[in-house]
Amino acid sequence: MKMEGPLEGAIVERSFAVDRPTLIRRLRAVLPAQGLLAEEEDMRPYDCDGLTAYRQLPLLVALPENESQVQAILRICHQLRVPVVPRGAATGLSGGATPHADGVLVSLAKLKRIITVDPLSRTAVVQPGVRNLAVSEAAAPYGLYYAPDPSSQIACTIGGNVAENSGGVHCLKYGLTVHNVLCVRGLTIEGEVVEFGNAALDAPGYDLLALLNGSEGLLAMITEVTVRLTPKPELAQVVIASFDDIRKAGDAVASIIAAGIIPAGLEMMDQKAIHAVEPYVNAGYDMSAQAILLCESDGTPEEVAEEIARMTEVLADSGAAGIRVSQNEAERLKFWAGRKAAFPAVGRVTPDYLCMDGTIPRKRLAEMLTAIAELSLKYGLRCANVFHAGDGNLHPLIMYDANQPGEFDRAAAFGAEILQLSVRFGGTITGEHGVGLEKIDVMAEQFTQAEIAAFHRIKAAFDEHGLLNPGKGVPTLARCREYTLARGHAAAGTVRSSPGG
Amino acid sequence: MDTLIEAWAGRIVDAARSGCPLAIRGGGSKTFYGGPEEGEPFAVGAYSGIVAYEPTELVVTARAGTPLVELAAVLAEKGQWLAFEPPYYAPSATVGGMLACALSGPRRQAVGAVRDFVLGVKVLNGLGDVLSFGGQVMKNVAGYDVSRLMAGSLGTLGIVLEVSLKVLPLPVSEKSVRFALDEATALTKLNQWGGRPLPISASAWHDGVLTLRLTGAAAAVAAAQRALAGEALADADGEVFWHSLREQTHVFFAGDAPLWRLSLPSVAPAQALGSTLIEWGGAQRWLRNGDSRVIRAAAAKAGGHATLFRGDAALKASAGVFQPLSAPLARIHRNLKQAFDPQGVFNPGRMYPGL
Numbered sequence: 092m093k094m095e096g097p098l099e100g101a102i103v104e105r106s107f108a109v110d111r112p113t114l115i116r117r118l119r120a121v122l123p124a125q126g127l128l129a130e131e132e133d134m135r136p137y138d139c140d141g142l143t144a145y146r147q148l149p150l151l152v153a154l155p156e157n158e159s160q161v162q163a164i165l166r167i168c169h170q171l172r173v174p175v176v177p178r179g180a181a182t183g184l185s186g187g188a189t190p191h192a193d194g195v196l197v198s199l200a201k202l203k204r205i206i207t208v209d210p211l212s213r214t215a216v217v218q219p220g221v222r223n224l225a226v227s228e229a230a231a232p233y234g235l236y237y238a239p240d241p242s243s244q245i246a247c248t249i250g251g252n253v254a255e256n257s258g259g260v261h262c263l264k265y266g267l268t269v270h271n272v273l274c275v276r277g278l279t280i281e282g283e284v285v286e287f288g289n290a291a292l293d294a295p296g297y298d299l300l301a302l303l304n305g306s307e308g309l310l311a312m313i314t315e316v317t318v319r320l321t322p323k324p325e326l327a328q329v330v331i332a333s334f335d336d337i338r339k340a341g342d343a344v345a346s347i348i349a350a351g352i353i354p355a356g357l358e359m360m361d362q363k364a365i366h367a368v369e370p371y372v373n374a375g376y377d378m379s380a381q382a383i384l385l386c387e388s389d390g391t392p393e394e395v396a397e398e399i400a401r402m403t404e405v406l407a408d409s410g411a412a413g414i415r416v417s418q419n420e421a422e423r424l425k426f427w428a429g430r431k432a433a434f435p436a437v438g439r440v441t442p443d444y445l446c447m448d449g450t451i452p453r454k455r456l457a458e459m460l461t462a463i464a465e466l467s468l469k470y471g472l473r474c475a476n477v478f479h480a481g482d483g484n485l486h487p488l489i490m491y492d493a494n495q496p497g498e499f500d501r502a503a504a505f506g507a508e509i510l511q512l513s514v515r516f517g518g519t520i521t522g523e524h525g526v527g528l529e530k531i532d533v534m535a536e537q538f539t540q541a542e543i544a545a546f547h548r549i550k551a552a553f554d555e556h557g558l559l560n561p562g563k564g565v566p567t568l569a570r571c572r573e574y575t576l577a578r579g580h581a582a583a584g585t586v587r588s589s590p591g592g
Numbered sequence: 593m594d595t596l597i598e599a600w601a602g603r604i605v606d607a608a609r610s611g612c613p614l615a616i617r618g619g620g621s622k623t624f625y626g627g628p629e630e631g632e633p634f635a636v637g638a639y640s641g642i643v644a645y646e647p648t649e650l651v652v653t654a655r656a657g658t659p660l661v662e663l664a665a666v667l668a669e670k671g672q673w674l675a676f677e678p679p680y681y682a683p684s685a686t687v688g689g690m691l692a693c694a695l696s697g698p699r700r701q702a703v704g705a706v707r708d709f710v711l712g713v714k715v716l717n718g719l720g721d722v723l724s725f726g727g728q729v730m731k732n733v734a735g736y737d738v739s740r741l742m743a744g745s746l747g748t749l750g751i752v753l754e755v756s757l758k759v760l761p762l763p764v765s766e767k768s769v770r771f772a773l774d775e776a777t778a779l780t781k782l783n784q785w786g787g788r789p790l791p792i793s794a795s796a797w798h799d800g801v802l803t804l805r806l807t808g809a810a811a812a813v814a815a816a817q818r819a820l821a822g823e824a825l826a827d828a829d830g831e832v833f834w835h836s837l838r839e840q841t842h843v844f845f846a847g848d849a850p851l852w853r854l855s856l857p858s859v860a861p862a863q864a865l866g867s868t869l870i871e872w873g874g875a876q877r878w879l880r881n882g883d884s885r886v887i888r889a890a891a892a893k894a895g896g897h898a899t900l901f902r903g904d905a906a907l908k909a910s911a912g913v914f915q916p917l918s919a920p921l922a923r924i925h926r927n928l929k930q931a932f933d934p935q936g937v938f939n940p941g942r943m944y945p946g947l
Contacts, residue, residue, distance in 0.1 A: 209859075210787055211783045211784070211787065211859050212783065212857055212858060212859040213783075213786055213787050214857075233787065234787065234788070234789075235787060255733065256733050256737070258731055262730065262731065263730065266704065266708065267731065269708075269737070269740070270704055270708050279920055279924075283919075283920045284920075285918065285920040285921060285924075286918070286921075289857075289895055289896060289897070290857040290895040290896070291855040291856050291857055291875055291895065291896035291897065292700065292701075292705065292855060292872060292875045292876070293694075293705065293744075293855050294855075294897065295897045295899070295914040295915040295916075295917065296914065296917050296921065296925055296943065296944070297741060297744070297745055297749075297925055297928060297943075298694070298707055298740055298741055298743055298744055298745075299741075299921070299924065301707055301737050301740030301741055301743070302736055302737055302738075302740070302741045304737065305733040305736070305737055306736055306737075310736075322786075322787055322788055322789040322790075323789065324789050325789050345648040346648075348647075348648045348649075348650060349647065349648045351671055351761035351762075351764075352761075353760065353761065390789070390791075390808070390809070390812060391789065391791075391808075391809075391811070391812040391815055391816075393809060393811030393812050393814075393815055394791075394808060394809040394811065394812040396811075397809050397810075397811060398809065450729045450730070450731050450732060451729065452646065452649050452651075452728060452729060453648065453649055454646065454648065454649065479731070481730075482729070482730040482731045483649075483729050483730060483731075484729075484730070484731050517727065517728055517729070518727065518728075518729045518732075519727050519729055519731075519732040519733075519734045520734050521732070521733050521734050522729070522730075522731035522732060522733065523731050523733055524733070525733050526733070526734055526735070530734070534734065534735065537734050537735075538724075538734075538735060539723075539724075541719075541721040541722075541723055542723050542724065542725065542735070545717065545721075545723055545738070545931070545932070546735050546736055548930075548931035548932070549736050549738070549928065549931055550736075551927070551931065552924060552927030552928045552930070552931045553924060553927070564735075565735065
């Protein structure tokens with residue numbers, strides 16, 4: 092296949108010939124004294140993000156303090172053709188902020204100012220390094236909050252949320268990041284200031300704001316975000332239902348939606364997750380349950396009373412063994428605390444884990460759970476399941492020990508099978524964590540060569556030399572072909588060495 | 593591949609080769625919107641029908657030629673609908689046209705716009721490739737979000753074949769209330785109310801009267817009605833009123849005078865640019881007549897943009913339909929157009945001249 096010049100990166104993986112001393116000299120001239128790290132021991136803390144299994148030392152780490160310093164970095168890197176990898180709080184789970192060996196890792200952690208919180212327009216303008224929860228805290232005095240609430244919200248930053256189009260436990264009703272961001276101010280790889288969206292509800296031209304959300308730092312560098320704030324509901328209550336059969340829990344999810352209810356949150360945990368969480372946070376979960384559902388209602392007291400009654404009825408009809416309704420805000424937060432702490436809780440009972448992020452149509456939940464249980468036996472690895480059940484977004488946590496030879500490979504193969512199933516069930520390989528490095532090969536499960544090529548052309552429309560976060564998000568066409576070929580052989584049984592071997 | 597799609601792909605390849613562009617047309621209900629149609633008329637309405645509908649998944653997938661009337665009827669049978677209230681403007685309006693124009697109705701302020709409900713698309717690009725993006729699930733961040741990019745692209749990036757949309761349950765209870773207020777006070781009130789957890793699903797101010805629609809559980813609507821006071825409308829009158837805004841059959845929209853749409857921050861002050869109708873809590877403001885330069889400058893100053901929503905060809909040519917883009921954004925637009933449609937086959941000039 093013949094390709095245009097700017098798409099060279101689409102064909103094969105590239106390395107970049109970078110003159111490090113020149114780059115250091117040029118960057119030192121535009122950054123404050125402590126703003127450039129070049130020693131290995133200083134750069135070591137930046138060698139990975141939340142996907143700790145992938146580590147890479149960057150060529151340099153830059154710590155700009157404002158937009159014009161970011162701009163200066165980009166101009167230099169563009170001119171010298173040096174890769175640039177943006178990094179927020181590095182809580183991402185797909186390796187989106189894993190450094191590039193030939194590139195500058197640009198940490199936006201120092202751009203952490205909340206510029207304005209305007210209660211009348213219900214918007215906040217914040218720098219990318221502002222933490223998700225800090226936005227809600229700043230808005231709280233006005234009875235407002237920022238709706239998307241990823242579990243990492245204490246630490247994760249708005250810039251990273253935009254880059255990944257982060258979700259959370261309330262998306263079904265309140266939307267993802269893309270639904271709650273009005274404007275992203277950023278810089279092109281050339282260092283030009285550009286605004287995607289504005290303070291109104293729409294902007295002229297193509298919806299580039301939508302394209303930027305979830306673009307994993309491949310299209311532009313974010314320097315400022317205008318978010319929409321939501322009035323805090325007068326009341327929120329959560330129902331916990333426990334089930335003696337995980338299939339019943341899965342069916343209850345569909346029944347709630349079928350009843351015309353859009354819960355503010357609808358989450359599921361299986362027994363392994365419950366058993367990891369309960370001793371850790373004492374949320375009051377039923378340890379004997381095979382699965383529990385957390386189902387939240389919010390709104391006016393009248394609405395909540397009506398909805399909770401309907402939810403309770405549906406859950407009982409679906410065969411819930413036990414049902415509890417939070418009686419006050421403290422209890423509601425306690426019920427949620429378990430769910431929000433699920434990842435660290437699992438982290439306590441296993442040396443390492445891989446978190447999957449497939450999304451499937453809700454009706455396939457029970458089928459998927461059965462398949463995961465079988466895969467768990469096949470690979471000899473435990474797996475705790477935490478789901479955003481309302482969205483069909485699964486977070487199987489595959490437990491392994493990186494110090495045991497072959498376990499990581501087995502865990503990765505286990506995860507890949509879950510993602511393949513997700514696609515086969517009509518879903519996606521990633522609902523909210525992004526592709527990053529982790530799922531780059533599996534992209535070929537979901538997209539054809541022509542679609543992957545289209546992604547590369549979009550990338551080139553923003554970044555013709557492929558300098559922004561290269562090697563992430565979209566696989567090269569060569570890599571796709573290799574993957575498809577290997578998979579084809581595997582499926583046909585012509586190659587059958589263990590994927591973990 | 594479907595024989596129809598195969599034929600269309602061939603047609604696209606021919607058009608790319610011959611340099612004769614295609615003017616894509618679905619139901620023809622929104623032909624007035626955007627720049628002039630250029631090129632050979634290309635009818636795509638025949639690719640019609642609902643592909644999949646799973647009420648418990650809250651997702652419907654329809655071919656682009658499916659009439660909105662037909663889709664609405666199928667959804668209503670299951671107590672669901674497209675919550676952003678897309679305008680039809682004619683019974684022939686299709687799903688594809690809805691996506692291409694990305695116009696949303698009165699409920700946009702409460703639930704979001706077309707793009708917020710798009711989950712996936714299947715398109716034919718300018719190379720004649722059939723491409724699928726997004727899917728039928730609520731959350732999907734694999735690859736760039738091309739599905740939402742298609743919303744409002746006016747057919748300039750490709751021929752949309754199929755669209756998957758999030759659907760929601762029909763409202764349980766609705767009431768409309770009215771207040772006599774001047775424009776400035778109405779804007780202040782709308783923004784203040786917007787910051788409270790009130791079930792306001794639509795708003796409109798015109799000629800000294802502010803009308804609100806409250807939607808939700810019956811008890812919540814009743815409580816909000818008590819809290820806000822205001823004069824209640826009979827249910828039927830309320831329905832007629834909001835429909836007349838969605839379809840622009842309200843008397844404000846009558847006649848041939850140019851119609852401008854200003855998309856502004858909801859807190860932007862009253863613009864004093866002539867007769868106005870305000871929707872979306874202050875974020876959408878309609879104007880009749882006026883000097884295009886003055887309107888565009890005012891919209892930009894307020895932090896938004898102005899669209900010549902309806903106007904004759906001469907005015908569109910002189911004023912431009914859409915607010916001009918900054919230089920870097922214009923460059924990205926040209927590059928994206930090139931990425932999807934390198935030979936400029938689809939709807940040239942429909943959005944911006946030369947695009």
